Amino acid sequence: MSVVSAESNGNYPGKGVGEPVGVAILGKGTVGTGVLRLLSEFSHNLEQRIGGPLEVRGVAVSNVDKHKDAPEAAGLYLTDNALELIERDDVDVVVEVIGGIDYPRELVLKALRAGKSVVTANKALVAAHGSELADAANEAGVDLYYEAAVAAAIPVVGMLRRSLAGDQVQRISGIVNGTTNFILDAMASTGASYEDALAEATRLGYAEADPTADVEGHDAASKAAILASMGFHTRVTFDDVYCEGITGITAEDIAAAAKANQTIKLLAICERLVNEDGTTRAVNARVHPTLVPNEHPLASVDKSYNAIFVEAEAAGRLMFYGNGAGGAPTASAVLGDLVGAARNKIHGGRAPAENPYANYDVVGFEEVETRYHVNMTVNDRVGVLADLARMFSEADVSLSAVRQEESGNEAHLIVVTHKAREKNLHEIVQRLSDHDDVIAVNSVLRLHD
Amino acid sequence: MSVVSAESNGNYPGKGVGEPVGVAILGKGTVGTGVLRLLSEFSHNLEQRIGGPLEVRGVAVSNVDKHKDAPEAAGLYLTDNALELIERDDVDVVVEVIGGIDYPRELVLKALRAGKSVVTANKALVAAHGSELADAANEAGVDLYYEAAVAAAIPVVGMLRRSLAGDQVQRISGIVNGTTNFILDAMASTGASYEDALAEATRLGYAEADPTADVEGHDAASKAAILASMGFHTRVTFDDVYCEGITGITAEDIAAAAKANQTIKLLAICERLVNEDGTTRAVNARVHPTLVPNEHPLASVDKSYNAIFVEAEAAGRLMFYGNGAGGAPTASAVLGDLVGAARNKIHGGRAPAENPYANYDVVGFEEVETRYHVNMTVNDRVGVLADLARMFSEADVSLSAVRQEESGNEAHLIVVTHKAREKNLHEIVQRLSDHDDVIAVNSVLRLHD
The missing domain is CATH 3.40.50.720 (NAD(P)-binding Rossmann-like Domain)
Structure with a gap:
């Protein structure tokens, strides 16, 4: 023996x-x-x-x-x-x-x-x-x-280390910053502006005197790097994480989302990108404001609560909810x-450690497929809609919905795309901004699916 | 060395x-x-x-x-x-x-x-x-x-074994049976009777040909015993668990709950009972239909999903959600x-095992404090309400709400109690049933707080 x-x-x-x-x-x-x-x-x-x-x-x-x-x-x-x-x-x-x-x-x-x-x-x-x-x-x-x-x-690290050790994580979508969730929830429930909601969060102690790390998404990006590293067995660092905060979110964005039965959440998203044969092409981690359909469990995570939604091949959809700070x-x-x-x-024994054996490529956000929700003000003349729609189709981006609302000589145009490369979507928005009939691109938000 | x-x-x-x-x-x-x-x-x-x-x-x-x-x-x-x-x-x-x-x-x-x-x-x-x-x-x-x-x-066993190993669990409230959650959710969303919702669950494969173990709460009771054992470091077996299923829940119960902004869920509840000085008196585990306020995270757990809500002294409120079967x-x-x-x-090393060192008393449900929601049909005569209210106060049970709706010579009376010993509440309901002016006790449900 x-x-x-x-x-x-x-x-x-x-x-x-x-x-x-x-x-x-x-x-x-x-x-x-x-x-x-x-x-x-x-x-x-x-x-x-x-x-x-x-x-x-x-x-x-x-x-x-x-x-x-x-x-x-x-x-x-x-x-x-x-x-x-x-x-x-x-x-x-x-x-x-x-x-x-x-x-x-x-x-x-x-x-x-x-x-x-x-x-x-x-x-x-x-x-x-x-x-x-x-x-x-x-x-x-x-x-x-x-x-x-x-x-x-919220024991998400242990869950990735141990509970899902026999499974394959496909995507992690997390509300991992309580400050920004408090601000977005306050904006949604009171109609407050970003500035007023931030002031309230500061007053109540949910935001620090210098809220930069929270509102610009840096705190969430650190957590995204850790979650992606554990979930995909690949080293992902803070510098690999695309990061966009909530400082540009307006009361109008929140109201428009509510009208469409959606909620804006700052999500840390860690995603496995797959080839057509199902093998893993690469992984990506990012943080950005996201339109979440109200029926999604993440949409109802209110106040300063955190929640991490995990999709795994065999386990299916899992969510973990709780106090994410304090x-x-x-x-x-x-x-x-x-x-x-x-x-x-x-x-004796050791806990399972970070184990980056899979060593997948970590690709930038531009390589990822997302869905855009673009809100523009355009000249209300015949043919504008067709013109703009053609810009999308020429870039190989198909549209899932177009909604137009007139107001005097101007029209509000809301365009929702199907999944397309972030890079292509980003380029189209640039070109839309330059178009003579586009008075303003009011907001560009990504849609969670 | x-x-x-x-x-x-x-x-x-x-x-x-x-x-x-x-x-x-x-x-x-x-x-x-x-x-x-x-x-x-x-x-x-x-x-x-x-x-x-x-x-x-x-x-x-x-x-x-x-x-x-x-x-x-x-x-x-x-x-x-x-x-x-x-x-x-x-x-x-x-x-x-x-x-x-x-x-x-x-x-x-x-x-x-x-x-x-x-x-x-x-x-x-x-x-x-x-x-x-x-x-x-x-x-x-x-x-x-x-x-x-x-x-x-849903990694709730691992969470209790490891993640909360440095904390003190106060209560676990879980939707741990997908079949009954599917049935209750179908009743709530379609207005169907229990029988029709069960038939639909059977047709879709959510209920077995003999659904007894699910609908009578036995399956949930097994899980309650395991959760209580892990959470309280005390041996709790199936036989210790009070168990009441959903076969008595009617479409009227569900509709009345919805009107009061509540949802009926079959909960497995494992609770630490504390003395006035905060020390642990005993623990209890039980399964019964429960009125859950709609703003509680458990209320929105739909279809056959499971969720376990844990309250711990330092961690606060945690919830774990996902597919509970399949x-x-x-x-x-x-x-x-x-x-x-x-x-x-x-x-090398071993996983933390069941460790019943705390060895708390496991007490029966009658020792636990609960809140009752009683729906009665009573004779609509002057003084009935005062009469019935006195029965509660004589049993030292204070009321949090009374709602009366008249219909001809009869009245519907809904009484919601504050927390009181389950045993006392149970006895009052017996005495109410025997009261000359009580035509019928239509439903008795416990309220989650």
Whole structure:
């Protein structure tokens, strides 16, 4: 009978059942504080679920004085020397909840290389340097968990890592940014302008003082990169993700969508592009405002909730819904990961890691087929409609609907296309803008199907 | 440096990376056939994700002749001797998709005791004998997976096992039976009677020839037992689950609910009952038709879709939605589990198992607080309302709404209570039925809050 060697379970020694698992927490903002509270409140449960107690060896903060009197820090070792904390022999798992990219990257790499498993909530870090971190974890034979990096406690990373491990993901369409969903929902339910809805979101704490990362879609793009990497077993980074935010969405766009029984959502879409024989040609990830039919489950995701809709070959349509942000939900996801990492330290084994074996081409958005919904103001003269329709047909784009509404000498023209290459659609819109009879292209939105 | 011993990773030897993992499939009905198809279609992906190829050592069926020419059986060893197949040295993981209870129980126990990990889709087996199977798996140090037993490819078991491992589940409310959801949705959307909607479900293949297990709620009760066991770390079996089906739901009930902006759903509810100091008093699991407010995410789950709504202390509200039945979605869940079990055979470690450490009291439904929605026909005489209202207040049940509609000498009276002990509510309804001025108690439904 062969004995399971340390090598097959990672290069670092395991612990026995009942032995404590040492934890270093890096960062004590909203999430770090939430993690400390749950660690204290649930300590008995966590010990039972893990097979040994979790012991916090220390919390790294930038300013010890600022945190030393906080109730959740009572009895804990606070330090501003994160590197020294990580390297302690009695630290087995490192929780990184600092945020930012360069500094946490350095710390996480240091931890992994020292044989510590790492749990991070840092989407920007994972989206930018996920493969470097995964490689370091693999070399050291330790775990790298990041459920909290995407949609907080909605367990979409675990679902892609494990539950769908025997299936083939075709497309992931997610509302993964609560701020923008709150703004779009407020616009839809009150008729408010983008500016007013953003002001309300800021007032209520749903938007940060500088909302750029949210409203321009950068936050969602990080999550799209992570979801695509997991779902398609291919390395997709933040830079691969086409990104268009919601700052151009007007109250008129929202009203027109509602009239057509649609809702505008900012979606992160990760798509497998297939050849005619069904094989995979490439994958793509993108973020843009999207017209979602009201009967689609994503359309009714309101307020700051997140939801991820997954289409898989055998499983069919799945949706996961919940709080995608906030201290407690994010801390819940971090603790779920921490239990996993600690269990593996005691019981052996490693969590399935990022595994980019499929290595598909990651193509730009221009290669993807989408459907356009174009709203124009045009001169109301005989033949304009035919003229414009010909521009579409010459570009090999077929139309699924045309709607014209007259108002004086002008007409509003709404054109909905069938699926066509994004590049061709984009070019047609350019040419429409230049057409003498087109007074204005009021909005261009993509349609979810 | 200590070496990870075989004991800490299970009593059975691991395999090296690249070594094949032998699989025995027990059963070749819809799910078994789906599993074989996916195993063949995705073999390359599965090998990459596991670290070694899956090799099917044989398929156990009751009648070899019946299956030997099926395309998905090509090249496979078919046998009617399941026990012999299980015990082969080159079988590492056993997939049980036979159905029933006694025979699969014997096979699964045999497999676990022989050191094989087991993946089962059998909710009735797990709900009835889950703890016996979990004990056998623990003793042998192998895995017992059953994601497919609840809501097919909706990964709710994995979510409770892992993602919420650092949180505290307060309540699980699930639409976990597609047949009854199809029937209730058809009644709501077409105004059909229960009988007509059932006939339509049968015609379309959503209901079996004998629909008892579905419409009486037994199928949902099995799933409730499994969800409660996982969610509360307490052994809850099928016999612990109060169960009331949908056969008494009328078109009038559905119409009245719609008028009140509610939808009737058959819910499996698993609830943590708390003392005033917030500690856990007991847990309860039950299945009954429930009035769900239309703005609740469960209300819009239509057709035969399933959805599980989870409330956890830190994560907040989460919902998981998808196909809860069918060959392909169930096979997807089985394969996800199979990848997990096979990974552990190669990389070491064990999946978190049923872990009933909390061992809460499992109390009957009469101990639970619910809200009642009672629809009565009463004599339209002065003082009836006051009389009946007094019956509630004498039983210490406060009312949240009373609505009266007259029609000739009779009146329809709808009474909605605040939360009160199910036992008290039940008794009041008995006494109402006996009251001289109550002509009929037309319906008694519980309200989801």
